[in-house]
Amino acid sequence: MRDGWWRRAASQVGRSIAVWAVSTVTMLVLAGILPDFQLQSPDGDSATTIAVTAALGAGAFGVLSAVVWPLLVRLLLLVPALVLGLLVFFLNGSLLLLALRVNPSGQPEAAPETAVIVAAVMSAVASATGAALAVRDDEAYRRRLHRLAVRRRRRQPPCSSAPGTVVVQLDGVGHDVLRDAVDRGLMPTAARWLGAAPGQDPTHRLTPWRTDWSSQTGASQLGILHGSNHDVPAFRWYEKDTGEVMVCNRPAGAVELQRRAVERTGDGGLLTADGASRGNLFSGGAGELALVLSVSARRGRENRSRAGYFAYFCDPANAVRTALSFVADAGREIGQSLRARARGQRPRVSRGGLYPLVRAFATVVERDVVVAAVIGDLLAGRTAVYADLVAYDEVAHHSGPRSRDAEQVLRRLDRALALIERVAEHAPRPYRIVVLSDHGQSPGETFRARYGLTLADLVRAGCGLPVPRRAVGVPPGVEPWGSTRSGAEARAAVRAALRRPAEERGERHRPARGFEPVVLASGNLGLISFPDVPHRMSREEIDARHPALLPTLANHPGVGFLLVRSEEHGGVVLGARGAETPLDRLDAEPGPLAAFGPGAAAAVRRTHSFPHTADIMVNSFHDPADGEVLAFEEQIGSHGGLGGDQGRPFLLSPLALSPPVDGGGEVVGAEQVHRVLRRWLEEAAGPQVPLAARQAPPEGPAEPVGDQPGERAA
Template identity: 80%
Template structure:
């Protein structure tokens, strides 16, 4: 009993000592800033003694620290309805306002600062206080653990005495298998390399703790399909990232909250199961919930009314309630915006090819994905581990966002990989302080394939080419391209009449015009006035030049259409027409897309909402390049190259994902593997240590 009380007193004394040290450093920081900044004063107009100025600084630093601890969480809670991007920008101004209030609280009425200068002073003091507190807690495991508890900003749940190991699934969005191995070989991801036993000889952890397994996506190699399959066990009827549904007369977009909610509902209805995380799970930063009872930053619940069961925005409060974290993230946000502007300017002045426009709001979107989303999601995962949650699934989207605009193998993307590896190292460190052992599984949902855009190479978009092939008006610049001219010539030959509109000629009804959507290098063409999936014969009768124009275009690899005669056919250049049931014997245009392409195409052909014409771009097997129908030089969504080869990095204490010689194919297969691993953790029971003092923290 005496030992327990002694330990508690030592922790209290240690905490008081750290608080006094942080207060002292903050006071010195305030004095230094007052000496540097002309608009920041800590003395009266008549001048004061050094002792009086020091007392004023100490009072101001102490009041600022107390307000940050007491008032800041309330402010953040009130601002949860503010978009996260705006909240990140408000951090500076809110912090500056707290400093103004702290100086006004001085009974001696000394200390004054302009509002603009207050923002700078408050940011500097918060950063210094956070760094000091972290440095003092480095060698104190209890303090380190308490600091992480405060970071999570959630109450710990009571846990039973014996518990099995927990599992953390970290999804590195868009990181392909080859990109991961290349980054480890370059030393960019030392944590992942150490797990695979590639660390320095004789160093701790040199023996492998994980295994690396590649897997193959469906035709729709994008987060919407893959994550739905991984978390909910079904990718059925998800033909692309976005597609048109004729029966509902609307476009479904995977990252639209209403669409994500509907896709999750359909998957649950099809499988009859809530998802991978239904038992004591947490979903962080995902498109879908996986059936978790703890959800933060989950898109499929973003449109619901907030409640105790639906706390999608709570992840922001859990992180931004600590003003030091908020300031650090806000500073990193600004730095990332500046970094992106500098990198895009360098690429433009150096005339790097391929290249896409990176202006407008993109620098802020990139900074949100690479800084705010990463920090908030990692903090939420840390809180889940410290709370002893059984299963956690989190998505880090930083690499995917940067690789789209800078390229999958670019230096910009490699720097993001290095920062993601540090996030993995932090999660691994937190596992050492968690109340139960954790198995960390890292995986990706797809890769990315490089290549210039379809528009950059040919001067027109896929939509322009489809309209030209239908004999519809196209923009003048598109009509002047070689592809546009050839399409219009094909229409004239097929219809035996000019395409150009003549005076008084009636334009076609807009309801009959095709809807052309793009998902990376996968294009979808739908005719909304026809309420069923059109057949090749119907398309030829309406637009006799369209399918030949698309199939023979050098930027297009193959088409998939329904056939009244064969059920479904794959079309390629020079009149190639292979029934889907004969693709194994004669892959035809699919030969360049590697093994599994025929199965992926056949499966998509069976979906109710497959488009009238499915268009996959050209793919060069020699360099892995594809041509994106979107403005992306790193793309995914179709077949071709590294986009269809993600990875699964799993602890060797878990069973092998697949038997020897077997391939891991499809997100549904990955779901079954992850479910098996969760069942395996119900094995040996590990006693848990109850720490009331930590619960209080």
């Protein structure tokens, strides 16, 4: 035992000396390159004096980084994450200036702006050197990662020996996209788990599941984490009782939706038992939070949504690597966008403005911080972890779900899964890694690009209201009235990081004229509401006010079907050429829903029962042959409604867990995914560690028929 201790100590000392030597050489090279960085006096010094000055400067900088830096980061935990990321460079440069000032050898000097550069380069080189020297030493690798979490667990009892569960959400990755990526070798870690390579036994099973009509992160993740997504008809919708537009990725909206779900279920969420929520819209009842939107607007010591940043930023090299990767990915996006434009690629949407920065945040910053937080959770031995990686969803919106750009993101996400798997091997308890998606994405050009007008323009025309002149032949790249920003999940992560409840244009829409309809879009799902009528209008009322509106919408080639309330039938689905099917006959006579596959009727009936369902629900055209839909937003990969891969995400679960469903059944709806995950947590905990009791809803999706308003959460 003692010999082993000496060997580990000698190995650590050797690595420290090697890192010091490399840092010294790096400082000498930078002094020779940068004119404002000097290691010698104006009169000149010998080579030996310069080398000693560099060695002492590198050593002092290393000691200050190890001792002072963690204290500075802890003091700055209440600073928003992105601001802290920028301060890293200035604080790191200040530490270098301090190291040069206390240097007893020579007269080293550096301009403040040069010190920032030198400190960043030296931190990156030192970190890379240390990692390279420890790469073949599993125990050293474990100790290096263990520093991220051990301090937070010193005062807590040892964790249970029962298996923990890590759930990683690959936002927007459809079942067929994942299957194809595995078959093509883009995701070797997932392929190994599935036994796709010769001679490999599978450790996981891949199961598709079917989303609700609202196939988007807000509805899916609320149902998965909190067990209920009742009354979430879309990503954004107008609520007549408050006169406000509810938006899933707005902090106030996320807080309210989580409150309603907790009130409806009587349970705090999936993660209430020693859980951690990372990068999500909702907390799931977890006590450990990072980049969680529903708590991002809170202030005070009780808000721990940024505590995970300490584990990441306590090493300044992390910020340097992330910043360099951020710049590289923003440049990569600009290059890919210019190449697509030069080739005349179709379909195509605008990718200018702040989008390259939003994309780089999603693909680099959010990924790095969330993965680092998950690593800390593993080494701390937490019971349940749920983390969302939004990178693929953001890129697929603008480049297409099967584009080369999106495939590159899948490769990097697979590497993140490999890192999590490797760290789990060094955790204080065994872990089962579950990977899932909240929805897929369906390809297709935008409604505006194909027809030269937005859904709002079509509604205004059907109501006999003036239509803007630019409604036909809109120039590419111009955002018309009625369109909405894409990249919702990435923007939500940016908001959580900035701790700013910024809102999209029109999200707090209070109509200036009461008779004007409110038209909102959620992917290929459109919602039309008349704010001057306090209740949900019926088909008969709409026809009496605007006789041409419903025929105009139903007969448009870009529209698949409409859902409206009916005084005679309770609810009806309308299609082209006068097609009309009451909700209670959809299973026998699918009518306009025939192209949308099994489960569409149940999803439509369930949404019809929601208190805040819009007066008119519009689902775009869907081509079953190629899976294309027409987004009402500016997206060429979209989700939010019915049609194509967007409604077919996946569950990738270890074989050690029970099958998601028995007897060849199908997982339907996010609420059933919640029940599956809760069952797996209970299996892992065993009878001696029961999870919080909960009144679980019955198995299977709710399928109300007719005009049943259901409960309204207070």
